[in-house]
Structures are given as structure tokens and as C-alpha cells.
Amino acid sequence: MIDTAFSRSLNRSTRSTHHSFIRAARTSLSPVMLVCIFALLLCFAHSGSALAQADAAATAQSIGSAPSSTASTPSQSAPSPAGANAAMLYPGENFKLSAGDLISVRVFQQPDYESTGRISAEGTAVLPYIGSVPLEGLTVREAQLLIADRLRIGQFYRDPEVIIQVLDTVNGSVIITGEMHSVVPVSSERSLRDVLLTAGGLPANASHTIKIVRHGLDAPIVVDLGTDLASSPAANVPIRPHDIIQISRASVVYVLGAFARQGQIPLDQAQPLTLLQAAALSGGIDFEGQYNDLRLIRTVTKQGKPDRVLVALDIKKIRDGKADDPILQANDIIFLPTSEMKAAIKSIGSGGILSLISILIAYRPF
Numbered sequence: 001m002i003d004t005a006f007s008r009s010l011n012r013s014t015r016s017t018h019h020s021f022i023r024a025a026r027t028s029l030s031p032v033m034l035v036c037i038f039a040l041l042l043c044f045a046h047s048g049s050a051l052a053q054a055d056a057a058a059t060a061q062s063i064g065s066a067p068s069s070t071a072s073t074p075s076q077s078a079p080s081p082a083g084a085n086a087a088m089l090y091p092g093e094n095f096k097l098s099a100g101d102l103i104s105v106r107v108f109q110q111p112d113y114e115s116t117g118r119i120s121a122e123g124t125a126v127l128p129y130i131g132s133v134p135l136e137g138l139t140v141r142e143a144q145l146l147i148a149d150r151l152r153i154g155q156f157y158r159d160p161e162v163i164i165q166v167l168d169t170v171n172g173s174v175i176i177t178g179e180m181h182s183v184v185p186v187s188s189e190r191s192l193r194d195v196l197l198t199a200g201g202l203p204a205n206a207s208h209t210i211k212i213v214r215h216g217l218d219a220p221i222v223v224d225l226g227t228d229l230a231s232s233p234a235a236n237v238p239i240r241p242h243d244i245i246q247i248s249r250a251s252v253v254y255v256l257g258a259f260a261r262q263g264q265i266p267l268d269q270a271q272p273l274t275l276l277q278a279a280a281l282s283g284g285i286d287f288e289g290q291y292n293d294l295r296l297i298r299t300v301t302k303q304g305k306p307d308r309v310l311v312a313l314d315i316k317k318i319r320d321g322k323a324d325d326p327i328l329q330a331n332d333i334i335f336l337p338t339s340e341m342k343a344a345i346k347s348i349g350s351g352g353i354l355s356l357i358s359i360l361i362a363y364r365p366f
Helices: 002-010 012-027 029-065 140-153 192-198 277-279 313-318 339-361
Strands: 102-107 108-118 124-127 129-133 163-168 173-178 182-185 204-212 221-226 244-251 252-257 261-268 294-304 305-313 334-335
Touching: 102 124, 108 124, 124 192, 129 140, 140 163, 192 244, 204 334, 277 313, 277 334
Parallel strands: 173 244, 252 334
Antiparallel strands: 102 108, 102 163, 124 129, 173 182, 204 221, 204 244, 252 261, 294 305, 294 334
């Protein structure tokens, strides 16, 4: 009868573990003491799991409330008309138009007026209502004022605001490759900041160390933008037509061990990433993790050669504010070992522990 009750209450995968607990219990401890021990383990398992989930949720909330460096960057490009090349962006009002340029002409808040076409070899563009308009050699601003004046004189619109978008140009452009893919018109010279903001700003996973490949130079120009593109003095470096801007992926940190999700986390160079934030982004710490034995493996340079340094940390003390929350660096490895005792409790589960308690009570001599 006891064997039948035992086989019904326990899972096959944990039967050998339960036998070991029972043999140890019968030889060394009384049933009452064992009931108390298993009850404590059950409470510890539930509280530890809930604590880990609460830590992950609290830290994730703190990350979510932090300001984002890329969300607040306004777009400087006008919307592209249907079928246009979306890679070519608004070049700025000082861009000079040339024969062969593909342009889009719109009137603000007038959806019925929209025209897309190339400037002819004679330097003119044929537009609705006003016909052929000479645009070659004019800046975008001058062309907008000329077209608006023609529409106003013809009494087609009272006070039109004309918007010209350059979709393709033969005059000069800059190619952005890597983590961004754009073609930005540059007629003479523009700052790196202006070009990047025109293209939409640096994405969060982009490195802030940028290479500029320029014709005639043997090596690329390396620019370190620091943490803030908008205020970086290095962003004033001039960009010339036909330059190629290479943007690589930002560095990452690696998360291994007793985390809900293992893998890599990209570093946002505009905002530092701490250990607790990395734990939250990984889904939190699993119940079986050894909180006091977290290992941070960092790559350093010693005598010109890369070397790894192991730093032991207690993430529980960091969470409780008793230790500093370290800021992670590129290529850091976060490893949290698994506690064998906690892993065994987790594999048994609360149902298995209750089954063991019921069996021990059944074994109790009367």
C-alpha cells in the first residue's frame, strides 16, 4: 500500500531523489523534524522565486523610466512621396539644385498639389498650374520661394508654403553604411552632426566611434562622438560630397548562467548599463542562482596583450544597496553559478515536497 501511494504521488524523474531523502530521514531524523525541514524548504522556494521576479520587475521599471537618447531626436526629413527613393533625405535649404536632380514639390496642407520629376538638361522643372520653372543653380530655399511666388501670382493659392524634397541627385551625396543605411545630399560641405541628424540620428545599437572614408586619403578619419551626439565638439567635423560614413555595431555584454534569458545585451553608449539593469534585461535571476557568487569577467590589456580579470560580486548586496552597482564595460561576461541544493528543490517542485511530507507522516510510528 505504501509503495502504491508513493508511485502515485511522485514523478518518475524524481523518484530516486525521493528515495535518498527517505533513507536519510529514517536513519538520522525523526518524522516531525523532517516535516518541519521540508516545510521550511517549501517556503524558501516560494519566497526566493517571488523575490527574484520582484527584483527583475523593479529594475526593469527603473530602466523603462530612464530617458532614451534616441527617442527624443526630431526628424529633419520631409515624408517621401509614394514610390520615391526613401534612402535620399531632405538635404537642407542651402543645397543647390542641378540638372538631373529628382525632386518632389508639395504645398503644405494642400494634398492635391504634389509633383515628382527630374530637373531637365535645360535646368527647368515642369510643375502643375505654373508650367516650366527654372531651378538649376538655385538653392532649395530659393526654389521654394520662386515656386510659391509663381503660385501666388497665378492666384492658385493665397499664401502657399512650398516644400521641396530631393530624392536623388547627381550633384553630390554622402553614403551612410553599417548600422544605418542612408544617402544624404551634400552639395559643398555639411557637419557630421547635421548629416547624422538628417538621417534620423544614431540608433541605440550603433557605436559612437565613426569612420569617414574620403577619396584621396590613405586611412579613414576616425571620430569619437562621446556619449552625446548633439553636444559633442567632434560632431562638427566637415563632411564633403562622396564621403562614406561607416557606423559599426556597438559593443555588447554577455549574460550566462542562472538567468531567465542568456545571451548578449548591446551597450548604449549614450547611457551606461549597470549590473542590475543587465539582470533585468535578461529576465531576472532564476531561483537556483547563487546570489553571493556572481562572477564578472572583464577583458583588460596588460603589457599590450588582452587579459581577463575575474571579479566576485554579491548581487543580493547590490540589490539591497549594501554594495555599489557596477557599470558594465564592452565585452564583459556576467556568470551566475547554479546552487545544486536550489536546483534539486526546483526539480522536485512544491508538489514533490508535499508528497514527501505526506509519505513521512505515513511512515511515522504510532
